[in-house]
Amino acid sequence: MRAIDGEGPYARRADVPALADCYFYHTMDLAQHGLVAGEWDLRGRIHAYLGHEPVAGKRVLEVGTASGFVCFEMERDGAEVVAYDLSSATPWDVVPYAALNVCEILADRAAHIARMNNAWWLARDAFGSAARVVYGSVYDIPATIGEVDLCTFGAVLLHVRDPLGALQSAAKLRPRTIIVTELARRRRFPLLPERPSQRRSALFVPNGATSEPVETWWSFTPDSIANLLAIAGYRTTRVVRHAQQYRGRTLPMFTVVADRA
Numbered sequence: 410m411r412a413i414d415g416e417g418p419y420a421r422r423a424d425v426p427a428l429a430d431c432y433f434y435h436t437m438d439l440a441q442h443g444l445v446a447g448e449w450d451l452r453g454r455i456h457a458y459l460g461h462e463p464v465a466g467k468r469v470l471e472v473g474t475a476s477g478f479v480c481f482e483m484e485r486d487g488a489e490v491v492a493y494d495l496s497s498a499t500p501w502d503v504v505p506y507a508a509l510n511v512c513e514i515l516a517d518r519a520a521h522i523a524r525m526n527n528a529w530w531l532a533r534d535a536f537g538s539a540a541r542v543v544y545g546s547v548y549d550i551p552a553t554i555g556e557v558d559l560c561t562f563g564a565v566l567l568h569v570r571d572p573l574g575a576l577q578s579a580a581k582l583r584p585r586t587i588i589v590t591e592l593a594r595r596r597r598f599p600l601l602p603e604r605p606s607q608r609r610s611a612l613f614v615p616n617g618a619t620s621e622p623v624e625t626w627w628s629f630t631p632d633s634i635a636n637l638l639a640i641a642g643y644r645t646t647r648v649v650r651h652a653q654q655y656r657g658r659t660l661p662m663f664t665v666v667a668d669r670a
């Protein structure tokens with residue numbers, strides 16, 4: 410599939426941000442800057458993170474790129490990647506507890522997102538990448554991006570109030586395949602067998618009593634993601650379980666790969 414040339418919805422940036430103005434969500438080895446430490450270290454496990462789906466020769470929309478490790482790895486594997494993310498101009502879908510000062514929280518998030526956007530541009534420069542980026546809400550992915558072959562949602566759906574709306578928004582670009590990666594639910598009582606209804610259920614995380622957490626709406630199971638994908642018109646072809654490094658801890662994750670039905 411061919412890329413779209415020209416301005417379109419793509420962000421432009423003339424300067425390269427200073428390292429001090431960046432926030433790295435991902436640990437990355439950036440040639441002239443050396444190794445930068447991030448919250449998540451996906452190095453060496455990116456293929457499992459993407460459900461072992463081949464990306465070479467594909468046009469990919471990577472939703473929620475953060476500092477871009479997944480984007481630049483897919484590009485290295487031969488994909489043409491359009492990254493997508495919030496910017497300081499588009500608010501995070503925070504849980505709007507009435508008891509909290511949501512405006513203050515959004516202002517903090519906006520400053521954080523601006524630093525994360527900076528990290529993406531710095532890494533793009535360091536890798537000599539040709540990836541492009543579009544900024545906006547996941548609910549309003551612009552049709553002017555054009556059709557894509559593949560769309561990835563790495564650890565994004567847990568942060569949005571309407572995960573089905575997010576998938577439907579991406580489905581408008583007619584990807585043949587959608588890949589969703591999420592944190593696996595850690596079972597507190599591993600000796601108890603899981604009931605089928607528990608396997609299907611997404612957990613609504615916000616707690617009205619404590620006003621926590623602010624950034625996370627859902628804890629999914631693979632079945633609950635497959636269910637959302639089916640509603641959006643995608644049939645799950647495989648589920649891959651893997652473990653990833655978060656701040657020095659190993660966390661269980663899963664990836665659902667689904668094709669247009």
Ligand SMILES: C[S@@+](CC[C@H](N)C(=O)[O-])C[C@H]1O[C@@H](n2cnc3c(N)ncnc32)[C@H](O)[C@@H]1O
Pocket residue numbers: 434449472473474475476479493494495501502522545546547548562563564565568569
């Ligand atoms: C937890 S990070 C995951 C980063 C990367 N996809 C990965 O898998 O390593 C979530 C990303 O989703 C983006 N995001 C969260 N809510 C969003 C929304 N409503 N619209 C667009 N992007 C969103 C965040 O800005 C952030 O870049």
